[in-house]
Amino acid sequence: MRDTLFEVTCKQCGRSLARVERIRDPEIAILEDHLRACGEPLGEAPLLGEVMGRVRVASVERARSSVR
Numbered sequence: 229m230r231d232t233l234f235e236v237t238c239k240q241c242g243r244s245l246a247r248v249e250r251i252r253d254p255e256i257a258i259l260e261d262h263l264r265a266c267g268e269p270l271g272e273a274p275l276l277g278e279v280m281g282r283v284r285v286a287s288v289e290r291a292r293s294s295v296r
């Protein structure tokens with residue numbers, strides 16, 4: 229089991245959108261859904277780069293993930 233997770237945060241509103249081991253299609257879909265509802269509209273089939281350009285990805289340690 230890996231100790232590191234990726235936390236994805238919306239650049240526009242600062243909300244944490246996902247905390248996952250790997251960012252895959254289901255996570256991308258969540259990000260797209262949020263980005264459509266938050267700020268500037270996203271195209272029907274946005275490129276991965278467009279989606280990732282609007283979020284911030286940070287690695288967090290699993291054991292400390294609830295402590296800041």
Ligand SMILES: [Zn+2]
Pocket residue numbers: 238239240241242243262263266
């Ligand atoms: Zn947002």
